[in-house]
Amino acid sequence: MSAKWVYFFGKDRTEGDGKNKNLLGGKGAGLAEMTSIGIPVPPGFTITTEACVQFYKDNKNYPAGLWDQVLAALATLETAMGKKFGDIENPLLVSVRSGARVSMPGMMDTVLNLGLTDESVKGLAKSSGNERFAYDSYRRFIQMFSDVVLGIGHHQFEHILKDMKNARGVKEDTELNAADMKELVEKYKTLVLSEIGRQFPQDPKEQLKYAIDAVFDSWNNQRAKTYRKINKMSDDWGTAVNVQSMVFGNMGDDCGTGVAFTRDPSTGEKVFFGEYLVNAQGEDVVAGIRTPEPIAKLQTAMPEVFGQLEEVYKKLENHYKDVQDIEFTIERGTLYMLQTRTGKRTARAAVKIAYDMVQEGLIDKRTAVLRVAPEQVDQLLHPMIDTSIKYDIIAKGLPASPGAAVGKAVFSAEDAESWAAQGEKVILVRAETSPEDIGGMHAAQGILTATGGMTSHAAVVARGMGKCCVAGCGAIRINEHQRLFTASGVTIKEGDILTINGSTGEVIVGAAKLIEPELSGEFAEILTWADTFRTLGVRANADTPHDSQVAREFGAEGIGLCRTEHMFFDGNRIDAVREMILADNEEGRRKALAKVKPYQKEDFLGLFTAMEGLPVTIRLLDPPLHEFIPHNDEEIDRVAKASGVSAEHLKAKATELHEFNPMLGHRGCRLGLTYPEIYEMQVYAIFEAACELVKQGKVVKPEVMIPLVGSYKELEILKDMTNEVAQETIARYGVKLDYLVGTMIELPRAALTANEIAEHAQFFSFGTNDLTQTTLGVSRDDAGKFLPIYVEKGIFKEDPFVSIDVSGVGQLVEMGVSKGRSVRPDLKTGICGEHGGDPDSIAFCQKAGLNYVSCSPFRVPVARLAAAHAALK
Numbered sequence: 001m002s003a004k005w006v007y008f009f010g011k012d013r014t015e016g017d018g019k020n021k022n023l024l025g026g027k028g029a030g031l032a033e034m035t036s037i038g039i040p041v042p043p044g045f046t047i048t049t050e051a052c053v054q055f056y057k058d059n060k061n062y063p064a065g066l067w068d069q070v071l072a073a074l075a076t077l078e079t080a081m082g083k084k085f086g087d088i089e090n091p092l093l094v095s096v097r098s099g100a101r102v103s104m105p106g107m108m109d110t111v112l113n114l115g116l117t118d119e120s121v122k123g124l125a126k127s128s129g130n131e132r133f134a135y136d137s138y139r140r141f142i143q144m145f146s147d148v149v150l151g152i153g154h155h156q157f158e159h160i161l162k163d164m165k166n167a168r169g170v171k172e173d174t175e176l177n178a179a180d181m182k183e184l185v186e187k188y189k190t191l192v193l194s195e196i197g198r199q200f201p202q203d204p205k206e207q208l209k210y211a212i213d214a215v216f217d218s219w220n221n222q223r224a225k226t227y228r229k230i231n232k233m234s235d236d237w238g239t240a241v242n243v244q245s246m247v248f249g250n251m252g253d254d255c256g257t258g259v260a261f262t263r264d265p266s267t268g269e270k271v272f273f274g275e276y277l278v279n280a281q282g283e284d285v286v287a288g289i290r291t292p293e294p295i296a297k298l299q300t301a302m303p304e305v306f307g308q309l310e311e312v313y314k315k316l317e318n319h320y321k322d323v324q325d326i327e328f329t330i331e332r333g334t335l336y337m338l339q340t341r342t343g344k345r346t347a348r349a350a351v352k353i354a355y356d357m358v359q360e361g362l363i364d365k366r367t368a369v370l371r372v373a374p375e376q377v378d379q380l381l382h383p384m385i386d387t388s389i390k391y392d393i394i395a396k397g398l399p400a401s402p403g404a405a406v407g408k409a410v411f412s413a414e415d416a417e418s419w420a421a422q423g424e425k426v427i428l429v430r431a432e433t434s435p436e437d438i439g440g441m442h443a444a445q446g447i448l449t450a451t452g453g454m455t456s457h458a459a460v461v462a463r464g465m466g467k468c469c470v471a472g473c474g475a476i477r478i479n480e481h482q483r484l485f486t487a488s489g490v491t492i493k494e495g496d497i498l499t500i501n502g503s504t505g506e507v508i509v510g511a512a513k514l515i516e517p518e519l520s521g522e523f524a525e526i527l528t529w530a531d532t533f534r535t536l537g538v539r540a541n542a543d544t545p546h547d548s549q550v551a552r553e554f555g556a557e558g559i560g561l562c563r564t565e566h567m568f569f570d571g572n573r574i575d576a577v578r579e580m581i582l583a584d585n586e587e588g589r590r591k592a593l594a595k596v597k598p599y600q601k602e603d604f605l606g607l608f609t610a611m612e613g614l615p616v617t618i619r620l621l622d623p624p625l626h627e628f629i630p631h632n633d634e635e636i637d638r639v640a641k642a643s644g645v646s647a648e649h650l651k652a653k654a655t656e657l658h659e660f661n662p663m664l665g666h667r668g669c670r671l672g673l674t675y676p677e678i679y680e681m682q683v684y685a686i687f688e689a690a691c692e693l694v695k696q697g698k699v700v701k702p703e704v705m706i707p708l709v710g711s712y713k714e715l716e717i718l719k720d721m722t723n724e725v726a727q728e729t730i731a732r733y734g735v736k737l738d739y740l741v742g743t744m745i746e747l748p749r750a751a752l753t754a755n756e757i758a759e760h761a762q763f764f765s766f767g768t769n770d771l772t773q774t775t776l777g778v779s780r781d782d783a784g785k786f787l788p789i790y791v792e793k794g795i796f797k798e799d800p801f802v803s804i805d806v807s808g809v810g811q812l813v814e815m816g817v818s819k820g821r822s823v824r825p826d827l828k829t830g831i832c833g834e835h836g837g838d839p840d841s842i843a844f845c846q847k848a849g850l851n852y853v854s855c856s857p858f859r860v861p862v863a864r865l866a867a868a869h870a871a872l873k
């Protein structure tokens with residue numbers, strides 16, 4: 001006996017399991033399910049995806065038994081409909097519809113009215129008593145079949161139709177009469193003959209076989225293949241084929257066809273949403289041949305049908321417990337459903353619908369949380385461009401930090417600050433940014449850079465600030481000197497208004513219309529539900545009281561990474577920092593550091609206050625010192641004057657500090673070991689600030705983090721120093737204060753020797769930006785030239801700086817956790833790289849057994865949701 005390839009669906013007998021989309025395809029499963037819950041669906045049968053898979057295995061031959069089963073199902077269908085295929089009295093017509101597991105726009109188009117021939121069209125005219133309708137159906141069939149199966153472009157037919165309408169002086173095809181339709185059929189057939197050298201097929205069974213073949217073939221057409229590649233779908237799934245008896249929306253004014261959503265897919269509002277066309281068939285609604293009517297009109301036009309439709313859509317939503325996207329046809333006042341599937345929706349709608357459905361008792365909170373995609377909600381936290389308007393896009397870079405910004409172009413950080421101080425909104429345009437641009441970046445509405453990747457300085461800092469950024473926009477040519485850039489032949493000068501879209505990477509001339517984000521009550525509520533499901537903690541990367549406050553409002557449970565170097569740039573302190581760097585000996589450095597310390601202490605007072613009661617992880621100074629001194633002549637002169645040293649001296653110092661490979665150079669704990677006084681000053685500032693607040697009765701939880709450790713000995717020395725300073729300070733203030741000392745794991749050697757390191761660390765924070773860079777040997781600041789190509793060629797599935805490289809870097813993280821816990825079972829572990837806000841990476845962190853993730857403040861809601869998903873899945 002051959003396998004079962006064909007499943008019938010009909011009122012009295014539905015063989016397929018409507019839950020089994022893998023076997024029946026999405027469309028077939030929906031048709032079977034609707035039929036089995038008593039919704040009116042024209043009967044038919046589904047050829048399984050397995051049949052398609054077998055067809056390809058057998059060199060494009062039908063698997064044994066398939067055609068016989070098709071003929072048997074056809075016979076059942078004839079009986080059910082009381083009509084016969086190809087009959088000259090009362091012919092059965094069918095549609096042939098493709099349907100993969102998930103809907104695929106690249107797949108074959110549907111063929112309607114199959115079974116019509118020169119003979120059976122007469123039967124249709126007779127049985128319907130409507131000759132115009134019969135020939136309208138036939139001409140539609142010839143066009144669709146020729147297009148989809150015979151490969152004759154549909155525009156050739158549309159051309160003929162247009163000529164006919166012109167000749168008759170009418171605008172719409174509904175105005176053509178029976179004789180016109182007959183004439184069209186003849187013209188179409190002549191076209192087919194001249195195109196393929198033979199008559200349009202006149203045997204209905206042959207037509208059916210051709211159409212099934214075409215659906216099978218369409219699984220491997222170029223469009224479908226490309227679509228699968230982009231959407232990461234398997235080539236092995238195959239498509240189902242649905243053969244379904246026709247119902248007709250084109251029999252007159254009591255007929256029609258439409259598409260609808262059970263709720264508004266863009267706002268989530270609980271209103272029935274859709275469009276329909278009177279006296280029309282199939283794709284007419286979406287094809288834009290005529291302008292469809294809003295569904296609300298159906299209520300007055302055909303109240304009875306609207307009543308049926310209301311009943312059906314409510315039943316469907318209740319059954320699937322989710323928004324449905326439906327297709328229907330009305331034949332002489334009777335409603336038939338032709339498709340149902342889960343409705344796609346915007347982030348805003350997803351949140352509202354999930355929330356409402358819990359209130360309505362349709363779904364539980366767990367389901368609601370899982371219905372909202374973490375990747376999607378990012379949209380809700382940033383101003384967005386109103387995309388209903390067309391804009392003049394001149395370039396496209398990397399979507400480095402989402403949201404949108406409008407402002408006047410400026411070409412230096414200083415200009416950004418001074419223009420902003422005068423109340424101007426500006427976009428900072430730079431080849432790339434460096435830490436000294438922080439002030440300007442803060443002052444700008446958004447940042448546009450010509451080079452650098454998704455984790456370039458500009459991108460990381462912008463995301464941290466929740467500021468829109470387009471990075472690595474190679475298409476813009478910046479002339480900093482003349483203060484302008486060009487792209488696509490357009491020149492944008494200083495002061496010209498432009499818009500950047502950090503969600504798409506687009507650069508737009510002029511001011512686009514922005515929509516303000518709203519962190520709605522419903523969204524906040526769903527996040528609190530998410531919190532009850534997740535086991536991972538969520539912290540924020542924040543350096544200022546303001547950012548900490550934002551993070552806390554978004555639900556951060558502490559700070560996972562405070563980068564102290566950002567504080568070094570603020571205001572006047574940069575002068576003292578530079579003095580320290582320029583000093584020739586320890587004494588000079590200590591003198592300068594003494595000036596920096598009050599500022600640092602003030603910073604920490606602010607941070608601890610904003611985060612009262614929550615842990616705050618402070619990383620001691622990390623970047624190489626040369627980042628703090630100016631490099632161009634103009635800047636050098638300015639700083640020389642301000643700090644009272646000669647420009648020559650400054651230049652010499654810059655040369656001395658120059659490194660070939662700064663990322664692997666004199667930075668991180670290497671600074672702390674060569675210039676202990678720097679770290680010492682920072683640790684004093686931390687503990688004096690903490691002790692002062694404890695004295696005031698506040699709860700402070702400092703966690704001191706030593707960066708770039710590769711050997712336990714580095715950590716041992718710096719940990720001892722930290723403890724000494726801490727103990728001394730705590731004793732001096734006479735308070736009780738618990739604190740932790742830990743390290744970042746961001747070098748492969750640290751992960752490999754994590755057991756040794758854990759002897760000296762109370763916590764590990766995986767710095768996955770550097771760990772990715774050092775494990776892959778890929779410089780994150782230089783990867784822009786090849787990384788996109790690597791992703792395109794599939795060498796990396798995704799940018800490893802965006803989503804953690806699970807099979808490589810992931811192993812080091814897992815190893816670090818298990819080796820670390822082997823000597824210190826209560827070791828606290830977290831991740832503080834950019835990956836901390838990426839949903840896939842968060843899922844990995846859950847599996848790796850980390851205690852928390854830390855991400856930029858504006859990603860905190862995303863991370864809370866993603867952590868809940870990771871725990872629930």
Ligand code: ADP
Nearest residue numbers: 095097110244245246247282283327329338339
């Ligand atoms: P798609 O996958 O592009 O949505 P479908 O297979 O759903 O293609 O077919 C498109 C449209 O054709 C349907 O929305 C419906 O209007 C019409 N259609 C398909 N099958 C039938 C049928 N048996 N009777 C009437 N109309 C049909």
Ligand code: MG
Nearest residue numbers: 027327338339
């Ligand atoms: Mg459809």
Ligand code: MG
Nearest residue numbers: 707746767770
């Ligand atoms: Mg690092």
